Amino acid sequence: MSERRDHGRVVVVGAGIIGICCALFLRRRGFAVTVVDPEAPCSQTSSGNAGGFAVTEVMPMSAPGLIWRVPGWLFDPLGPLAVRWRYLPQLLPWLVRFIGSGSAANIQPRARALAALMTSTFDDFMPLLQAAGVADSVISAGALTVYRDRAASRADALEWQTKRACGIRCEELDGADVHDLEPDLSPDLRFGVFTPDWRHTLDPHRLATALVDLLQREGGAVRRGRVTIVESDHGGTHSVRLQDGSALLADRLVVAAGAWSRPFARQLDNLNVALESERGYNTTLPTPGVQLRREVIFAERKFVATPMAMGLRIGGAAEFAGLTAPPNYKRCAALLNLARTYLPALRTEGGSQWMGHRPSTSDSLPVISRSPRHANVFYAFGHGHLGLTQAATTGRLIAELACGDTPSIDIEPFNVTRF
Numbered sequence: 382m383s384e385r386r387d388h389g390r391v392v393v394v395g396a397g398i399i400g401i402c403c404a405l406f407l408r409r410r411g412f413a414v415t416v417v418d419p420e421a422p423c424s425q426t427s428s429g430n431a432g433g434f435a436v437t438e439v440m441p442m443s444a445p446g447l448i449w450r451v452p453g454w455l456f457d458p459l460g461p462l463a464v465r466w467r468y469l470p471q472l473l474p475w476l477v478r479f480i481g482s483g484s485a486a487n488i489q490p491r492a493r494a495l496a497a498l499m500t501s502t503f504d505d506f507m508p509l510l511q512a513a514g515v516a517d518s519v520i521s522a523g524a525l526t527v528y529r530d531r532a533a534s535r536a537d538a539l540e541w542q543t544k545r546a547c548g549i550r551c552e553e554l555d556g557a558d559v560h561d562l563e564p565d566l567s568p569d570l571r572f573g574v575f576t577p578d579w580r581h582t583l584d585p586h587r588l589a590t591a592l593v594d595l596l597q598r599e600g601g602a603v604r605r606g607r608v609t610i611v612e613s614d615h616g617g618t619h620s621v622r623l624q625d626g627s628a629l630l631a632d633r634l635v636v637a638a639g640a641w642s643r644p645f646a647r648q649l650d651n652l653n654v655a656l657e658s659e660r661g662y663n664t665t666l667p668t669p670g671v672q673l674r675r676e677v678i679f680a681e682r683k684f685v686a687t688p689m690a691m692g693l694r695i696g697g698a699a700e701f702a703g704l705t706a707p708p709n710y711k712r713c714a715a716l717l718n719l720a721r722t723y724l725p726a727l728r729t730e731g732g733s734q735w736m737g738h739r740p741s742t743s744d745s746l747p748v749i750s751r752s753p754r755h756a757n758v759f760y761a762f763g764h765g766h767l768g769l770t771q772a773a774t775t776g777r778l779i780a781e782l783a784c785g786d787t788p789s790i791d792i793e794p795f796n797v798t799r800f
């Protein structure tokens with residue numbers, strides 16, 4: 382990975398965790414890399430997520446039977462799903478594709494594609510984190526998914542079957558084992574599944590910004606600016622225009638603008654990718670009064686709690702309201718109300734609230750792809766709930782494509798033209 386050749390100039394659009402990991406792998410392959418972002422690097426979705434290296438989460442979001450659960454969720458004020466009704470007309474095409482992708486026949490191939498993508502998560506990530514000096518912020522304690530009882534877990538039977546079929550280790554636990562692992566959970570939780578391969582970070586923002594520093598130490602550049610348009614000449618050089626009127630020349634271009642990536646695929650390839658902002662919320666409690674040792678997933682109410690350096694982070698929810706509507710922090714309060722029922726000693730004072738835009742595709746697979754029109758344009762976006770987990774492997778695959786290597790896994794399922 383560290384061999385250096387001069388492969389020319391690359392501009393990466395977007396300095397989230399995906400763009401930064403792409404830039405690092407490209408830099409290590411010898412490219413002169415500039416990452417451009419109007420905001421501080423890794424200050425958007427990649428700054429405040431739940432911190433899970435969720436390598437076990439191979440189940441696509443749209444699955445058989447989901448549609449029947451949706452109305453109940455939508456009308457439940459504490460429910461995991463919300464749509465701002467004024468946004469529904471814009472959401473509809475994505476929603477139709479999302480529901481359409483949830484047939485039983487579709488699940489296994491997509492799950493296998495996600496499993497293949499996440500097999501090398503730690504092999505790809507850990508060397509970067511060691512070089513960045515933040516490997517110690519990754520905790521290998523597995524994750525615990527909890528239910529009221531075994532019967533309640535049957536609603537997720539297909540999910541567990543799918544995970545096992547992909548070779549993921551899932552250990553069923555009775556109530557006593559659940560409370561041995563996490564004594565502060567309510568005694569009402571009497572069934573759990575422990576997935577030992579999951580890890581979590583104590584601080585996703587610190588981790589991401591340490592990678593930004595590493596990139597700069599290794600000679601990559603990070604520049605503030607909003608990319609407005611990309612002009613390509615016939616020789617394959619791109620002029621990347623910024624809002625301030627300046628332009629950067631690039632021999633290769635990587636689009637890694639997270640939930641904001643859609644217009645670039647439209648402009649460069651005339652593609653209408655099914656990408657939406659799936660807004661998620663959390664609250665980080667500095668003095669939670671309870672202690673968890675690992676990430677806990679409260680499966681029936683679809684939220685998670687992660688023990689972090691700055692407190693206990695409680696979050697989840699999926700809200701469809703687009704990229705510009707203001708956050709509705711009532712969703713944070715709703716999640717804390719739920720959390721109190723499962724963590725009876727929880728203290729919720731002094732929490733800091735956060736909202737982020739998951740870049741979610743309709744089929745829950747990311748886009749990791751060469752452009753069909755431009756041999757030297759690459760797409761790396763749409764990682765939905767799993768962008769932290771998949772970032773380093775995405776970066777390695779994009780560097781392989783940019784160098785003309787055969788990608789080390791089959792990336793056809795992630796092709797940008799599939800929508």
Ligand SMILES: Cc1cc2nc3c(=O)[nH]c(=O)nc-3n(C[C@H](O)[C@H](O)[C@H](O)COP(=O)(O)OP(=O)(O)OC[C@H]3O[C@@H](n4cnc5c(N)ncnc54)[C@H](O)[C@@H]3O)c2cc1C
Pocket residue numbers: 394395396397398399400417418419420421422423424425426427428429430431432433434435606607608609637638639640641659660661662663696697736737738739740762763764765766767768769770771
């Ligand atoms: C509540 C919540 C919890 C989550 N928990 C987890 C988890 O536990 N594990 C996990 O793996 N994932 C998790 N995720 C998902 C993960 O955070 C995202 O998938 C990931 O951060 C996406 O990274 P990104 O780099 O694609 O996007 P971003 O971090 O959003 O970066 C995109 C960047 O593009 C920039 N940009 C936009 N327009 C332009 C433009 N015109 N020119 C230049 N730059 C532009 C933006 O400013 C932004 O900085 C969670 C997400 C949420 C919301």
